Amino acid sequence: MATILAIDADALPVDPLWLVQRLRDGHRQGVGEVERLLLQEPGAENSLLTWTAWQPGAALGAKLAAVFPGNEGRGAGPNIRSVIVLFDGQDGKPLAVIxxxxxxxxxxxxxxxxxxxxxxRPDAATLAVLGAGAQAQTQIRYLLAVRPSIRRVAIWNRTVEKARALATSLSVPDIEIGAVEDAETAVRDADIVSCVTASRDPVLLGSWLKPGAHVDLVGSFIPEMREADDAAMRRARLFVDTRRFAVGHCGEFTQAIAAGVITADDVVAELAELCTGTPGRRSAEEITLFKNAGGGHLDLMVARAVYDLAAGRA
Structure with missing residues (x-):
């Protein structure tokens, strides 16, 4: 029987720019087949997400993620815990459990x-991060990697002490990182705004966005959750990682479409199209918005990268 690698991703150092490039290459190779199953605990906000994907001839896999949004707030560990199983695309043999x-x-x-x-914008200088949970630190590290022009990071969280603790924990040469007490202050001067919350009500108002800003929405994954208001959706040129999951499941889109603020046709492109030549930003003054909705194809691409790294093939 073939050896199945047991990989602890926490013990595997991953270079952000390398992983971003692996995602870019994966989208250029083709997304393949993707499916999602969502189970929600009755009377609670807890969820079990199952993402499956298949890149024919290359690999197939599944990720199970238990999402318990209240964990961090009550000291019960991370909000998201996951297990990924990777299979070979040639013969179906299991390769790794991650x-x-x-x-x-x-x-x-x-x-x-x-x-x-x-x-x-390639000259983005200020990053605003709304949310200071476990995802925020990694989000900052990866955004700084692709935009080394950033010189200031402003962090806001509903509990300002968490924002201050995150800011204190981060130390990057030549970059000012600090907490702010209200979201508008963080956003007004920001070239990139990244929202990493579990909010059901908008934390980002479109009226705060300056010309040329780029918005990164991460938190919502069901119709009842949203991080940006209708004005943000109306003002921005809209992009998504995956149309199917962003437009069909995420509150920024489902609620704005239901209200007649936007239509599904307002989504200019998804990530695979951007990676294969569809133009993105048209001017320095344009506001762009990217919805990070997830998808099993993303987990599969990253699982393949992690497997190659752990197996010494990277």
Whole structure:
């Protein structure tokens, strides 16, 4: 029987720019088949997400993610825990079982970073991060990697102490990192705004966005969740990682479409199209918005990269 690698992603150092490039290459190779199953605990906000994907001839796999949004707030560990199983695309043999909280964090951050690399202004100097949970630190690291022009990071969180703690924990040469007490202050001067919350009400108002800003929405994955208001959706040119999951499942889109603010046709392109030549930003003054909705194809691409790294093939 073939050896199945047991990989702890937390013990595997991954270079952000390398992983972003692997995602870019994966999209150029073709997304393949993707499916999603969502189970929600009755009367609670807890969820079990199952992402499956198949890149024919290359690999197939599944990720199971238990999402418990209240964990971090009550000291019960991370909000998201996951297990990924990777299979060979030639004969179906299992190759690896991947655990570790850093897997989903790195996948999520790389997805956003690739979107920002394709859409944000190349001279972006200020990053605003709304949310200071476990994802925020990885998000900052990956966005700084693709935009080394950034010189200031402003962090906001509903509990300002968490924002201050995150800012204190980060130290990057020549970059000012600090907490702010209100979201508007963080956003007004920002060239990139990354929202990493589990909010059901908008934390980002479109009226705060300056011309040329790039918005990165991460948190929502069901119709009842949203991080940006209708004005942000109306003002921005809209991009997604995957149309199917962003438009069909994420509250920024489902609610704005239901209200007649936008239509599904307002989505200019998804990530695979941007990676294969569809133009993104058209001017320095344009506001772009990228919805990071996830998808099993992203998990599969990252699983393949992690497997290659652990097997000494990277």
């Amino acid at each position: 655990t570790g909280e850093s897997f989903t964090r790195a996948k999520t951050a790389a997805d956003s970073a690739l979107g920002a690399d394709l859409l944000a």
